[in-house]
Amino acid sequence: MKRIFSGVQPSGRLHIxxxxxxxxxxxxxxxxxxxIYGIVDYHAMTVKYSPDDMQKRVLxxxxxxxxxxxxxxxxxxxxxxxxxxxxxxxxxxNTITPISWLTRVPTYKEKSSQHPDDLNIGLLDYPVxxxxxxxxxxxxxxxxxxxQLSHLELTREIVRRFNYRFGRVFPEPKSILSSGAxxxxxxxxxxxxxxxxxxxYLDDTPDDIRKKLARAxxxxxxxxxxxxxxxxxxxxxxxxxLFSISEEIERVNKECRTAEIGCxxxxxxxxxxxxxxxxxxxxxxxxxxxxxxxxxxxxxxxxKESKIIAMETMEEIKQKIGVKYTFL
Ligand code: AQP
Numbered sequence: 001m002k003r004i005f006s007g008v009q010p011s012g013r014l015h016i017x018x019x020x021x022x023x024x025x026x027x028x029x030x031x032x033x034x035x036i037y038g039i040v041d042y043h044a045m046t047v048k049y050s051p052d053d054m055q056k057r058v059l060x061x062x063x064x065x066x067x068x069x070x071x072x073x074x075x076x077x078x079x080x081x082x083x084x085x086x087x088x089x090x091x092x093x094n095t096i097t098p099i100s101w102l103t104r105v106p107t108y109k110e111k112s113s114q115h116p117d118d119l120n121i122g123l124l125d126y127p128v129x130x131x132x133x134x135x136x137x138x139x140x141x142x143x144x145x146x147x148q149l150s151h152l153e154l155t156r157e158i159v160r161r162f163n164y165r166f167g168r169v170f171p172e173p174k175s176i177l178s179s180g181a182x183x184x185x186x187x188x189x190x191x192x193x194x195x196x197x198x199x200x201y202l203d204d205t206p207d208d209i210r211k212k213l214a215r216a217x218x219x220x221x222x223x224x225x226x227x228x229x230x231x232x233x234x235x236x237x238x239x240x241x242l243f244s245i246s247e248e249i250e251r252v253n254k255e256c257r258t259a260e261i262g263c264x265x266x267x268x269x270x271x272x273x274x275x276x277x278x279x280x281x282x283x284x285x286x287x288x289x290x291x292x293x294x295x296x297x298x299x300x301x302x303x304k305e306s307k308i309i310a311m312e313t314m315e316e317i318k319q320k321i322g323v324k325y326t327f328l
Contacts, residue, residue, distance in 0.1 A: 007038030010057040012194030017183035021145030025178040035075040046122040067284035076302035085310035090132035131155040188217030206275035
């Protein structure tokens with residue numbers, strides 16, 4: 001069976017961007033591929049974080065994976081730092097990756113402007129660790145959101161360079177682009193991000209969702225109730241396209257343009273549809289939280305399975321790069 005690797009960093013509670021941009025597509029892939037889905041905690045260290053919260057965040061992420069529908073009978077759910085080969089391989093890849101490849105990555109430019117006082121090497125090197133995460137398992141494909149495409153292109157470049165220099169070890173992983181495009185935050189300006197406080201989280205209650213949407217930015221030109229709106233520039237309409245049925249999308253599209261419907265009503269419809277979609281996930285999470293030992297067992301099993309593949313790959317790599325010493 002062909003392999004897939006993907007992951008989310010436990011930098012906060014998962015939101016609808018993580019869900020629609022990535023994890024939703026992971027579920028379908030479980031039947032076609034051997035999937036390894038990581039909680040990539042070392043990535044979450046590239047910005048300031050609280051060590052005391054990490055365990056809670058990792059378990060919350062694992063609980064979300066299961067609540068959304070990842071099936072531990074089909075996929076391995078694992079924690080990156082528990083398989084030390086990820087960082088071991090990242091070091092080796094560092095030695096063949098030109099710095100100029102990393103400085104041009106758009107997310108580096110974005111994150112460095114968000115954290116100008118904490119420009120650490122990890123932030124720059126993030127795509128190399130991501131490449132290691134993927135190729136350690138010789139993944140054939142990676143399901144990604146549109147925002148991660150440049151990272152994956154870099155992984156392919158690193159693979160080509162490694163295979164050229166040391167002999168073929170890795171397949172060039174192809175991207176499987178999830179259907180949900182980039183989900184914008186409720187501020188309507190930036191990508192929805194755990195660290196930006198502009199999210200609808202997967203475990204938000206219907207009341208949370210209603211209140212958050214009530215404050216969310218819409219078409220900036222529409223100042224008064226009777227002004228005609230433009231759904232093409234309205235983030236709320238983009239969300240309708242992801243959560244509402246086609247009749248409602250058409251109705252909102254038409255009635256917004258003629259001012260028959262105001263933003264308040266439009267948001268209420270969206271809140272109802274979003275809550276309908278997210279409530280089963282929230283309820284499943286509550287149920288799993290009552291049996292957290294089960295979640296821990298799933299992770300332990302996934303780590304064990306991943307470790308076997310990771311160790312095999314590292315043996316092969318060490319041979320190729322000349323550090324498999326016969327006298328040891
Ligand atoms: N807004 C988004 N729209 C579409 N897809 C998204 N993803 C994240 N945000 C959106 C997809 O989720 C996967 C996991 O992302 P991640 O958590 O590892 O990294 P991220 O993209 O940096 O996520 P955040 O929420 O923005 O985290 P912080 O704030 O910590 O940086 C990826 O496949 C991504 O495409």
